Amino acid sequence: MQKFDAFTGNLAIATAWKQINPDVCAAYPITPSTEVVMLYSDFVANGEVDTEMVTVESEHSAMSACIGASLAGGRVVTATSSAGLAYMWEMLSVASGLRTTIVLACVNRALSAPLNIHCDHSDAMGAKDTGWIQIFSENAQEAYDNMIQAFRIAEHSDVRLPVMVCNDGFIISHSFEKMQYIDDEEVRAFVGEYNTKHSLFDFNKAEAFGAMVLPNYYIEFKRQQREAMEKSKNVILEVGREFGEKFGRNYGFFEEYLLDDAEIVFVVMSSAAGTVKHVVNELRKNGNKVGILKPRVFRPFPADEIALSLKDAKVVCVLDRAETFGGEGGPLFLEIKSALKNNENQKVVNRIFGLGQRDFLPQHVFELFQELKAKDTKKFGYINVRE
């Protein structure tokens, strides 16, 4: 049974948490993710959930507390943005290396300097190689659905990795949208009980966590993490399929939007995909063969599946909401470029857009489309930047 109501992305996440009732939430406020924990602490204060709220003095401490709670066998959540995620960076690798199952709501915001509280993906992209599963949402509905699925993925015995659910700051986090939410009981039944094989609190079985390893063992543990990431692919698909069967909204690695016969394809993640979809609809009316591939899962990166999906495209334009400053392109471009086989008949270009939440409007996509049709399309560029 599902009902409609008006939700912001932050409320969607806090609502999913309330329905799941995790054991521990340790978090430190930072715009635009503050409201997730603010709303959730209301649920705690009102006795609607029995989560242990741990108010800490920094994001580094927040993630540290989450790690301890997760190793103790708890179901653990936190939320952060921008500098907060950057400050967690050291502990992000500890969380994944110790194979915790923490679920983090990353409300995407630009990194300083200059200080900017608005949306881009530089925070999440800075954490892309820390061993976390990363799932990106296009709107509040996806933020909610992805959050519910994240627990199943993280806690699966083949995976046991922390999951980051990324939602665009302000654009998703603070905008009200019509959203369909699921009954509490059905959410709980879908997510299930969390039972861990190892727990700090299992006093009948003494175990040590976080021991040091020397060069004769470290690389084996990293190899294990890669395996877990590989195995998570099937789990992500399984969970997405089951979610679709039960609740009517299917999820895979990426969304293919009017891609079958598309010659010009935009690859774009998160909320900006909505803008591009609108323009693609308009362009299609005039017979233009355009489509969109919207990656949902960035880690693990579904390279083979994307390569297959894009094999017939003549022009692939990857839109990045983060920079690599000196890399060949943005982080999404580098993954896509690496996934695609070298094909003389296929042009792969990159555009950086929306840093610090610079407007990305339909007119920019129309202009971009004209550029992409031209034979001498430049390989790299910025959208809506003043010269």
Added chain:
Amino acid sequence: MSLKGWKEMTEGGIIDVPGSSEEYHTGSWRSFRPVWHADRCIQCYRCFSFCPDNSILIKDGKVAGINYDYCKGCGICAHECPKKANAIEMEPERK
């Protein structure tokens, strides 16, 4: 102790067997070794009391030698051994 492959290891480096550090011989990187002379030992147990590991062997209630599997050659036992007895001397591992 043979080294395990990544498929055989516990996830995330969890040590699920209590006391298994005994299997890990930590004395391999010693550059000096304590040599115990039974004939000079006065059984004062100072070496045993001060050893930061557990490398002084006790047999039937008496100091009986050094466990080189775990001794890292810190020299505390030799330092604490009463000078008049001088029952423990440090020697380079490679002369």
